[in-house]
Amino acid sequence: MHKRTLLSxxxxxxxxxxxxxxxxxxxxxxxxxxLPMTGQQATTGRQIEAAARLYxxxxxxxxxxxxxxxxxxxxxxxxxVTKRLAQELVVNDKVNVLAGMGxxxxxxxxxxxxxxxxxxxxxxxxxxxxxxxxxPYIVRTSFTLPQASVALADWxxxxxxxxxxxxxxxxxxxxxxxxxxxxxxxxxxxxVTESLRVPLRNPDFAPFLQKVRDAKPDALFVFVPSGAGAAxxxxxxxxxxxxxxxxxxxTGDITDDDQLNDMGDGALGVVTSHHYSAxxxxxxxxxxxxAFEKANKGLRPxxxxxxxxxxxxxxxxxxxxTKGQGGGDALLAAMKGQLFxxxxxxxxxxxxxxxxxxxxxLRKVEKKNGGLYNVEFDVIKDVKDPxxxx
Amino acid sequence: xxxxxxxxxxxxxxxxVLAVGLAVTMGLMNFINLAHGAFAMVGGYxxxxxxxxxxxxxxxxxPLAFLVSGLLGAVLERTLYRxxxxxxxxxxxxxxxxxxxMAVAAMDYFMGSSQQIIQLPAYLKGRSEFDTPLGLLGMxxxxxxxxxxxxxxxxxxxxxxxxxxxxxxLRAAVDDQRVAAGLGINVNIVFLSTFAVGSGxxxxxxxxxxxxxxxxxxxxxxxxxxxxxxxxxxxxxxxTGPLLAALLLGxxxxxxxxxxxxxxxxxxxxxxxxxxxxxxxxxxSRLGGKS
Numbered sequence: 219m220h221k222r223t224l225l226s227x228x229x230x231x232x233x234x235x236x237x238x239x240x241x242x243x244x245x246x247x248x249x250x251x252x253l254p255m256t257g258q259q260a261t262t263g264r265q266i267e268a269a270a271r272l273y274x275x276x277x278x279x280x281x282x283x284x285x286x287x288x289x290x291x292x293x294x295x296x297x298x299v300t301k302r303l304a305q306e307l308v309v310n311d312k313v314n315v316l317a318g319m320g321x322x323x324x325x326x327x328x329x330x331x332x333x334x335x336x337x338x339x340x341x342x343x344x345x346x347x348x349x350x351x352x353x354p355y356i357v358r359t360s361f362t363l364p365q366a367s368v369a370l371a372d373w374x375x376x377x378x379x380x381x382x383x384x385x386x387x388x389x390x391x392x393x394x395x396x397x398x399x400x401x402x403x404x405x406x407x408x409x410v411t412e413s414l415r416v417p418l419r420n421p422d423f424a425p426f427l428q429k430v431r432d433a434k435p436d437a438l439f440v441f442v443p444s445g446a447g448a449a450x451x452x453x454x455x456x457x458x459x460x461x462x463x464x465x466x467x468x469t470g471d472i473t474d475d476d477q478l479n480d481m482g483d484g485a486l487g488v489v490t491s492h493h494y495s496a497x498x499x500x501x502x503x504x505x506x507x508x509a510f511e512k513a514n515k516g517l518r519p520x521x522x523x524x525x526x527x528x529x530x531x532x533x534x535x536x537x538x539x540t541k542g543q544g545g546g547d548a549l550l551a552a553m554k555g556q557l558f559x560x561x562x563x564x565x566x567x568x569x570x571x572x573x574x575x576x577x578x579x580l581r582k583v584e585k586k587n588g589g590l591y592n593v594e595f596d597v598i599k600d601v602k603d604p605x606x607x608x
Numbered sequence: 609x610x611x612x613x614x615x616x617x618x619x620x621x622x623x624x625v626l627a628v629g630l631a632v633t634m635g636l637m638n639f640i641n642l643a644h645g646a647f648a649m650v651g652g653y654x655x656x657x658x659x660x661x662x663x664x665x666x667x668x669x670x671p672l673a674f675l676v677s678g679l680l681g682a683v684l685e686r687t688l689y690r691x692x693x694x695x696x697x698x699x700x701x702x703x704x705x706x707x708x709x710m711a712v713a714a715m716d717y718f719m720g721s722s723q724q725i726i727q728l729p730a731y732l733k734g735r736s737e738f739d740t741p742l743g744l745l746g747m748x749x750x751x752x753x754x755x756x757x758x759x760x761x762x763x764x765x766x767x768x769x770x771x772x773x774x775x776x777x778l779r780a781a782v783d784d785q786r787v788a789a790g791l792g793i794n795v796n797i798v799f800l801s802t803f804a805v806g807s808g809x810x811x812x813x814x815x816x817x818x819x820x821x822x823x824x825x826x827x828x829x830x831x832x833x834x835x836x837x838x839x840x841x842x843x844x845x846x847x848t849g850p851l852l853a854a855l856l857l858g859x860x861x862x863x864x865x866x867x868x869x870x871x872x873x874x875x876x877x878x879x880x881x882x883x884x885x886x887x888x889x890x891x892x893s894r895l896g897g898k899s
Contacts, residue, residue, distance in 0.1 A: 256713075256716055256721065257716070257721060257826075258721060258824065258826060259721075260716070260720065260721035260722070261720070261721065261722045414869050415869070415870075416869075417873055419830060422615075422619055422820055422821065422861075422862070424615040424619065424820075424862060425612065425615065425861075425862045425863070425864075425865035425866035425869075426865060426866075426869065428611055428612060428615065428746075428866060429866050429869065445722060445723040445822070445824065446723070446822070448723060448725045448822075449723070449822050452725075452819070453820075455733070456733060456734065456735060456748050456750065457735065457746070457748065458734065458735055458737075458746075476722065477722065477723070477725065480725040481725060482725075482727045
């Protein structure tokens with residue numbers, strides 16, 4: 219008996235919910251946020267979701283008369299799951315915007331769905347250059363690896379580093395980083411003596427690093443996904459490569475803010491180039507970091523978080539600009555060409571490529587307020603993705 | 609050259625500690641325990657938690673990691689594994705791989721999915737270099753430490769299995785449970801303690817490996833292949849087989865990645881295939897042993 223009353227109560231509640239949903243349909247604006255919330259890339263998902271929720275908490279949940287509803291789905295970093303979830307979100311939930319995308323293959327798998335359903339897809343993390351070319355409905359608010367590595371290749375030869383060995387993880391973003399760094403570095407008169415590619419799931423970096431040590435370059439350029447960055451750095455030091463006069467440089471993934479503090483003092487002095495550091499000295503970023511850490515029990519926002527935060531900004535602004543009326547095409551048009559202040563500095567969504575144009579900073583790991591931070595010391599202004607020049 | 613050899617040996621020794629427990633359960637107890645890596649992960653996370661939360665020194669963490677995963681192994685042996693002993697191998701495989709996935713999900717839930725980083729004490733960091741006639745030999749202190757620990761373990765294990773009463777009881781219990789029981793050997797206790805030690809060794813390997821191999825919840829799945837290669841190539845009937853196999857694989861892997869980085873992990877697999885074609889039961893299989 220008891221069971222039955224419980225069941226009927228649940229049914230009644232569900233019915234209520236459904237009817238409520240149907241009524242609210244016209245006045246809600248749905249954002250389907252697909253992220254890896256579990257599995258290897260889960261920190262990406264957690265950072266972006268936290269940032270998106272922070273944005274909503276700060277900017278209200280009603281925009282242009284529409285109530286914003288965020289639907290978060292976990293794709294566990296498997297592209298076929300991402301695709302299925304995107305399909306469900308578009309067909310069943312009738313989302314107005316798709317967003318998220320933790321890794322490149324996920325974004326690539328979702329691109330055709332965005333195109334067919336004319337739903338804007340805001341890419342907040344995945345960073346292979348070619349993603350925005352996969353669908354005319356993709357807008358990106360994270361960064362691209364060519365963007366970060368070319369900036370570094372411009373800075374490095376001016377600072378006494380002429381011979382470099384590159385070491386990247388053997389997958390899309392790694393190959394992008396290798397290619398664009400190498401091209402620009404050679405163009406600037408540098409010399410890349412060796413290009414090493416490490417399997418993505420590599421247990422031990424020892425042989426690769428030993429090879430670098432024997433090659434004795436001025437610096438080692440590294441791109442590995444942020445989790446493996448700490449391992450590379452430790453073994454770099456264990457091998458005494460810093461003492462042998464080899465500098466460690468790379469894109470900001472190796473000194474990810476999320477993990478930097480655990481890496482210990484060995485990380486001090488590592489030079490990286492990236493678009494965001496939690497230590498970016500602007501009033502807006504201070505407020506952002508403070509609010510983020512307060513809302514998430516001391517979790518430091520990293521470059522993923524800022525991609526999610528700005529992604530929400532792009533969506534909110536597009537909704538405002540279309541006064542809540544427009545469909546996918548109108549929203550997309552309103553997203554193109556947006557120029558606004560982000561916690562990382564001024565950013566711009568290039569109307570032609572739908573990719574982000576932003577400042578790339580050169581940073582050095584330093585101790586600040588008792589923690590390790592990427593402290594910016596130089597900037598290259600308004601870097602457009604170099605992958606889009608063809 | 610010598611440095612590469614040294615790194616390879618250290619890496620192989622590490623693989624050996626990680627895999628030897630599996631060789632024991634698979635070879636001696638005839639149980640296919642694919643959840644072996646989960647015990648290694650438990651050891652790793654025990655170390656990480658003790659060091660990060662309680663500031664326990666690294667050297668104290670190692671025996672604790674052994675104890676925690678050994679105890680866990682004992683509890684699971686008593687509750688879950690024992691009923692599976694008589695089941696066909698396929699059931700054992702499915703059961704233990706299920707356990708692995710549960711362990712992965714549980715760690716993900718409780719500890720988060722990011723890589724765990726530990727800070728070694730200063731005396732284990734750094735490295736020493738020697739000029740030898742054959743070239744420069746660089747030895748990382750931590751890798752030296754791994755080699756020392758593993759060598760000591762090997763000797764101890766070999767001694768226990770070959771020379772002690774417990775060793776002979778274990779071998780008896782494995783070869784014929786009924787006769788062994790008839791001779792007054794408490795087979796259950798023998799199996800329980802063997803399984804616990806095997807799991808404990810995995811835990812110790814996980815604790816030692818955190819620094820070199822990294823630690824995240826996918827650890828058991830990531831390294832399952834390596835354990836299995838070591839056991840398959842080395843055979844499961846002795847300690848020396850897996851030891852030599854682990855060394856061979858460690859050196860081949862490191863040297864392969866150094867000299868022909870383009871082939872990457874491929875070398876290990878081709879080596880395994882070649883050896884298994886040559887000796888299908890592993891390098892050191894006991895004739896007439898279980899297969």
